[in-house]
Amino acid sequence: MKSPFIAIILALGAAFPVLADVLTIKKDAPKQYVVKKGDTLWDISAIYLNEPWLWPELWQMNPQIDNPHLIYPGDALALIYDADGNPRLVINKAYRKLSPMGRITPKGKDAITTLPLELIKPYLSFEQAINSDTIKEKPYILGANENTKTQTIDHILYVKGNLKRNQAYAIYHEGAPYTDPKTGEKLASRASYVGMARAFRAGDAANGEPASVRVESVKREIKQGDFLLPAMEGQMLPVYFNMHRPTQPLQGHVIASPREVREFSTMDVVVLNLGSEQQVEVGHVIDIERQSPKVIDGARGPRYTEDSSRLEKLVSATSELFGSESDEDSITWKMPAEKVGEMIIFKVYDKVSYALITKNQYPIRIGDLAVIH
Known part of the structure; x- marks a missing residue:
């Protein structure tokens, strides 16, 4: 039996009017x-x-x-x-x-x-997407009062940087970067929460004196080089989520999963190469589409690209490269993309965002399109 979930409180129509939308009831909806x-x-x-x-x-x-x-x-x-x-x-x-x-x-x-807020709570509390240059500017761990790989509660960590005494700091590990699948641009680095500590020495980096913090909780191994942020930085979210369609067209991709798997289903979380720079907002409802495979219609009849001969593939690639389809014996058909699901944006950064899949007809995959037409 499922335990009650903590609710994401959505704004009612009085607070966020949706009167412009016409409700269509499903034909098979029960009375x-x-x-x-x-x-x-x-x-x-x-x-x-x-x-x-x-x-x-x-x-x-x-x-x-x-x-x-x-x-x-x-x-x-x-x-x-x-x-x-x-x-x-x-x-x-x-x-x-x-x-x-x-x-x-x-x-x-x-x-x-x-x-169910419990499904996205870990990504609100333990995941961030931060620019690598920004991470380089943050205080980071030099070492500990004991030469051990596993830091536990009450261990003391020494930090390069100036901290505020008695303030709580979250400790993050910089992971692999999120990259754009088309341009290869590094959009942000995955920052994974590893523990919480409280400063008791402010430190003086200019004079070579490290700050000191005492570990208060540990989620995973704390390593040298892990960086610190004030405990609540990046964790503030609006109380109300106004779920709505974007007003302008969008096109991006599913580029990663915090769980580091390649296929996802309803209530899984994915990362998109869309952020505030593309006017993406918390609460946006985005369609997920998948590009249908190309078909080469050649001398042997229509075949998917992977089933075509080398010559057919060469002719197809030449046609795409020079924009010509003059070879009547081999024509490449570019099929449309089809909708395979929907998702809701719940956390937005400059160039990436986190989304919760709310509906899918097929398993969602890395590389699927995130679009609004």
Whole structure:
């Protein structure tokens, strides 16, 4: 049985109007749905809507549901249409009276949530994407009071840099860079959280005196060269996530996964080569598309590129290079990209962002497109 998730609190329609969006109910949507333990508002909205991030409008102006965040397992929801023909979900109060299975559920911490924050919490707390030049400017660990590879609680670390006494610092390890798949540009470095420490000596780098910190918690091995940031730097997020489509076209790629795997599914986290420089925002809903394979139509008929002969591949490459398709015996067909999923941006940096996959028809892969047309 799933334990209740901490909710990401989404702004209701009153705070973030979505009146411009027209709700379309799925043809196979049920007239009534009974809430189960482990459901989220997103799950329920996805039963009725192809675009579940529009859930506030499905629930808004509903006199029976003062706060849709306070719906509980066992509640029966009915789909109705208001006087203007707009679909709405309401609680079927008669359900509990008529159903022998109905029972009163205590109202409290068991209210269903919107999205499972526990799934992205590690990436809010333990992952950052930081410019390598910025990392070079940060204080970093020189060594410890004991020559050991594993630093534990209460060990003392010596730091090159000036720190503030009594301030808490998060310790990060610089990992492999995130790179653009087309240009090879280094977009940012992955910074993984390894521990927390508190400064008790400020240090004087100009005179060769290191700062000193005492380790308060350890997530993984702390190494020489790991760098420090004030504990809350990069961890502040908005209380409300306004889920919406970007207003301008976008095109990027899925370039990495914090889990360092190559295929992903719903509720997995991926890294995109899109950031604030491309006007990406927290709460943006982005489509995931996959480029269909090219087909070379030659003397032996249509074949995928990998199944074609060397001559056909050479002719195809020459046609692409010089922009010519004059060879009637071999024509390369460039197939369209097709939608394979959706994701929500939840953390944004200058050139990269983290996204949570909310829907997928096929496994999502490194190299898939992140687009808005």
